[in-house]
Amino acid sequence: MNTFYHIGKYLLFLTKVFKRPQKRNIFIQNIFFEIEKLGINSIVIVFIISVFMGAVITLQTAYNIELSFVPLYLVGLGTRDSMFLEFSSTIVALILAGKVGANIASEIGTMKIREQIEALDMMGVNSESYLVLPKIIAAVFTFPLLTLFSMFIGIFGGYLAVYFTDAIPIDDFVYGLHYYFIPFYITYSLIKVVIFAFIIATIPAYQAYFIRGGALEIGKASTKAVVYSSILILFFNVVLTQILLS
């Protein structure tokens, strides 16, 4: 019953979020501000995680292929497809749910308990739209770019691993990267990440927008935001995979 109550409340919240912005130039300015905060500031973490994960996937695949009849180029193919299909969309989204989700929840939560949201409402500003819509647009626009970046960096990480360890011949790895490439995998990954971006921007905002109490509640809201966003990302990952790849 409680779940249905929150789904209804969340949908009502979204109807307010998607109202037309009151001042277009401020709205556009806020979008650029959020692009910097949510997207550009996440580049470093995405880079670090992607390069290491790409390297690990490559090395693990290489060391697990000990049978002589398995061609070595499958290491490159495995790294590419793992990055394209799952890692650069889902795992990066889970990491962003932690970083960006907690950031959104703490920002809006602090504004809520310090009466800044009431102040916005009091001035006649649609606080839901003013605060949340730029975050949604920024996330939906930048997270797919981060995903493409992660794909590239992950494969680069794999390449570095092969180059420095000689786990397999580098030519086999590169051949595997090119072998049987299916462009739809990128489309599939980008479709998924757009949905994940929407979840990451709205669930923490919803959790924080309705908090009551003090600073302790902000921490609780941030935790809930990350947990619920992560669960929803994993759930929609299954649903979208079934829809898009079946």
Place this chain on the structure above:
Amino acid sequence: MIEVRNISKSFGEEQILTDISLTFERGKTNLIIGQSGSGKTVLLKSVAGIHEIDKGEIVFGKEVYSAMSHKERQKIRKEIGMVFQGGALFDSYTVYENVIFPLRMFSTLSKKEMTERVEFCLDRVNLHQVEDLYPSEISGGMQKRVAIARAIVLNPKYLFFDEPNSGLDPKTAIVIDNLIKELTIDFNTVTIINTHDMNSVIEIGDNIAFIYKGKKWWTGNNKEILISNNKELNDFVFATELMRSIKK
């Protein structure tokens, strides 16, 4: 003038306000006083339209606020300036950005005109050379004055203050009280102040409403409050030795 007619408000099972009727006059400082938990903040926020009332009417001039559409309410809200207990300044904005914010959202003034208006408002609250500072870099009293500057920047007809002196030292509190009084006269606003600062009550209480257990218990002014025989009011106002000595 703002008229509150028989309003009631509850949160779940808990009845906060019961059948309150009050009149807040233009050009005067209208104070709502009462103990913590008496419902005075809920009353102020209900009048300001932040809380939806369960029963009764709130009338701004001749317009019944509680019967207005969302769009009409938005229009009235632009005529209200409110100063919240903690100031409610936006942490990530500078003083200048905080004060100019309502102008950027709702006015059609040029950038130069907006800047002039911000300078005028900051000057009016006696703040100088702080435009580029963030709220965390200025004192509590200055934050309150920035919040007042932001509240008056759109030339409001109605000014609401929620505990304007909370967290301030007595000297700064007097400065804020005097500023509120001056602004009320200068801008000819309907000013409603929610306070339990007895110094404010004595200094600027043109009209005072005492709220007790969610009900209107007593109304009068800063002279009548000193000679009232209302027991609950006297228990509240003369709770300290200092106030009892003033009464004597």
